[in-house]
Amino acid sequence: AQTVTQSQPEMSVQEAETVTLSCTYDTSENNYYLFWYKQPPSRQMILVIRQEAYKQQNATENRFSVNFQKAAKSFSLKISDSQLGDTAMYFCAFMKATGANSKLTFGKGITLSVRP
């Protein structure tokens, strides 16, 4: 079974600064996908970024980037130039690459507050 660990329950960052959210996972799979989801107070789950485990290059999406360390089973999210709208709960998630409709396993989440 897969597990996803987010050990920091909450973090705070000043607007325009950079913040890194940590995530580690445990799996015996070699091929899988990793995701960061954002859940603002509206409750809507929003996909922020995804990483394919067979790709060494770290994924980037505008101000969001990841540091994927496969050997260490680490998948951290860096948010640059933090904005007030980044205030949300962030979930790290794992999915096996075994065809369609594979399940998502979520970490416990981290609450990020961006201070004006």
Next chain:
Amino acid sequence: SAVISQKPSRDICQRGTSLTIQCQVDSQVTMMFWYRQQPGQSLTLIATANQGSEATYESGFVIDKFPISRPNLTFSTLTVSNMSPEDSSIYLCSVEVARGGYGYTFGSGTRLTVV
């Protein structure tokens, strides 16, 4: 990717009653997933709903408590039966964005409070 309409967005219910949550997808999907998110917690998969067959439930969840319907490829319902305050949670439905590990898209959630 698919767009999901979920309703109701919130409800306050008396203990012992039941609530049915609906999810409508704007495209045909093979499977739909139902999650529970207890206050301040992560998402836990309740069951996977496949059209034309019974839903597959995760450990700790049973059909009598959370019956699911999947009458066609664009619609599903989750019923929370015989509710107690411990059922107060956010319930979300989800579908796969596309094959190839592109993740899942979620409905906007139903915030259920049982009093």
